Amino acid sequence: MAQSVADQFVETLAVAGVKRIYGIVGDSLNGLTDSLRRQGKIEWVHVRHEEVAAFAAGAEAHLTGELAVCAGSCGPGNLHLINGLFDCHRSRVPVLAIAAQIPSAEIGAGYFQETHPETLFKECSHYCELISAPNQMPRTLEIAIRQAVGNRGVSVVVIPGDVALQPAADAPAPKAEGLLPRRAVVTPPRDDVDRLAALLNGDGRVTMLCGSGCRDAHDQVLALADRLKAPIVHAFRGKEYIEWDNPFDVGMTGLIGFSSGYYAMLDCDVLLMLGTDFPYRQFYPRGPGVRIAQVDVRPENIGRRVSVDLGVVGDVRATLDALTPLVKEQRARSHLDQATQHYRKARKELDALAAGSTGKHLIHPQPIAKAISDHAAADAIFTCDVGLPVVWAARYLAMNGKRRLIGSFWHGSMANAMAQSIGAQAAFPGRQVISLSGDGGFSMLMGDFLSLVQLGLPVKVVVFNNSALGFIEIEQKSSGFIDFGTSFKNPNFAAMAEASGVRGIRIEDPADVDKGIAAALAHDGPVLVDAVVSRMVLPIPPAITAEMAKGFTLYMVKAVLGGRAEDLIDLARADLWA
Ligand SMILES: Cc1ncc(C[n+]2csc(CCOP(=O)(O)OP(=O)(O)O)c2C)c(N)n1
Numbered sequence: 001m002a003q004s005v006a007d008q009f010v011e012t013l014a015v016a017g018v019k020r021i022y023g024i025v026g027d028s029l030n031g032l033t034d035s036l037r038r039q040g041k042i043e044w045v046h047v048r049h050e051e052v053a054a055f056a057a058g059a060e061a062h063l064t065g066e067l068a069v070c071a072g073s074c075g076p077g078n079l080h081l082i083n084g085l086f087d088c089h090r091s092r093v094p095v096l097a098i099a100a101q102i103p104s105a106e107i108g109a110g111y112f113q114e115t116h117p118e119t120l121f122k123e124c125s126h127y128c129e130l131i132s133a134p135n136q137m138p139r140t141l142e143i144a145i146r147q148a149v150g151n152r153g154v155s156v157v158v159i160p161g162d163v164a165l166q167p168a169a170d171a172p173a174p175k176a177e178g179l180l181p182r183r184a185v186v187t188p189p190r191d192d193v194d195r196l197a198a199l200l201n202g203d204g205r206v207t208m209l210c211g212s213g214c215r216d217a218h219d220q221v222l223a224l225a226d227r228l229k230a231p232i233v234h235a236f237r238g239k240e241y242i243e244w245d246n247p248f249d250v251g252m253t254g255l256i257g258f259s260s261g262y263y264a265m266l267d268c269d270v271l272l273m274l275g276t277d278f279p280y281r282q283f284y285p286r287g288p289g290v291r292i293a294q295v296d297v298r299p300e301n302i303g304r305r306v307s308v309d310l311g312v313v314g315d316v317r318a319t320l321d322a323l324t325p326l327v328k329e330q331r332a333r334s335h336l337d338q339a340t341q342h343y344r345k346a347r348k349e350l351d352a353l354a355a356g357s358t359g360k361h362l363i364h365p366q367p368i369a370k371a372i373s374d375h376a377a378a379d380a381i382f383t384c385d386v387g388l389p390v391v392w393a394a395r396y397l398a399m400n401g402k403r404r405l406i407g408s409f410w411h412g413s414m415a416n417a418m419a420q421s422i423g424a425q426a427a428f429p430g431r432q433v434i435s436l437s438g439d440g441g442f443s444m445l446m447g448d449f450l451s452l453v454q455l456g457l458p459v460k461v462v463v464f465n466n467s468a469l470g471f472i473e474i475e476q477k478s479s480g481f482i483d484f485g486t487s488f489k490n491p492n493f494a495a496m497a498e499a500s501g502v503r504g505i506r507i508e509d510p511a512d513v514d515k516g517i518a519a520a521l522a523h524d525g526p527v528l529v530d531a532v533v534s535r536m537v538l539p540i541p542p543a544i545t546a547e548m549a550k551g552f553t554l555y556m557v558k559a560v561l562g563g564r565a566e567d568l569i570d571l572a573r574a575d576l577w578a
């Protein structure tokens, strides 16, 4: 049989090292999926919602650093990919999306299921093109792959079903060496390094703020912190790369951070930002004498969150290799000592909140998160849902250089965690994958819970079941709103899991937390833990606390005037500051 465009397409993907494609079939995709079936080199990972396909591909790309692929059929099929693709693109992970299109002759005639993916996906991709004829192949696909891999982000190819079925045009066979550009190492110019050294060699207390750009630079960052006697605050995406084996660690700042990270960042004379685009401007130091230097491989990131005295374009590791020998030693360590002491105190308080207790009262989410961290494998992969689960992940999951942590940290979408766990487990069948899910997040894409059974993925899903969109409820109350639209009438998720062929464990008594989590993580198939937790729990950094106190006062006044006594009782019962 002569090679079709679809055959050429899947062969190019195989040359690019693609192992699997997440998606849902459809008539416009039949040419491609049939080529995949005949070729037999690439696995088709059949999910139930295309958004899950995109999140799963993003997780695979994040964990492996390599190209991952998702696909949807024409119109609604590929449109469902969009939220996951925004997440992949904003997290800068290399993902190719295949958007099948209606028959080419019908485009522009208002045909059944007609959309224009090349317009729709523009904002969430580096490259987004329609393949309208066989002679565009495989070049268009190759460009898409190079853009996704080289620029790290999403590429979308749109291909009408009939074009995929046409005979392939003659074209040179793709070669892996030319298809997969490797990352360049960016070393800043010597004068920039000298100027940065001069800034750091002045007097004053230095604090470092480290983000995901510190990947592969753990030891370099610590060596510099040692010379500077600088505490290290990390942004959430820096946690998996920088928090572990780190005597300079003082935790996180920001909305989900805590006091030691917050003060170390505000209370310094020089802030050195390394590979971070930490977005919350209110947490940057504002004092007139404070100087700020920023190192980032992407020039567009420099100075966009806070005005900087010096911006250096370069990879963190390469920059520090050049910089650290120029930084003077023998600095006073009082700033570091004070910050790390504060951190130890804050850590102790956080750990105390996670200490198990017994009795009839509701379980706090913290002991659940701590038990997950304590019992998880040394190389576990964690995913966490947007909402309160990110707070528990940030504070209680201990990293060690082998564990991984992924979330929707830039796009901030709900329902990411279980979807990402599917990609993580598919890519790493032998590793333990744990999803920290909210009840809102879990139920939003709950259809794909069934995929764990269908695909044989032994994911451990822990649902923080607080019967609420908890994070938003707290936000509403603390901004002076009467909470609205936040409650859930949930099923018994553990019973639901059992009915789906997944082991279900419901934890309702604080005394059962440790053994329930341990049993779940020891089970060798998929598990759902339905952890029934308290609804209003949020420890927050000091500035926010003051703001929230004002908001809560306003909320109480409104509740009294509105005759909503039950709202006040709710608040009085809350463990808000716990
Ligand atoms: C797709 C989407 N819809 C809405 C939001 C706004 N939002 C952020 S967190 C959240 C609540 C999440 O609730 P849940 O998953 O139950 O976690 P909890 O905070 O209760 O632990 C909402 C509605 C969002 N980030 N993404």
Ligand SMILES: [Mg+2]
Residues within 6 Å of the ligand: 438, 439, 440, 464, 465, 466, 467, 468, 469, 470
């Ligand atoms: Mg919830």
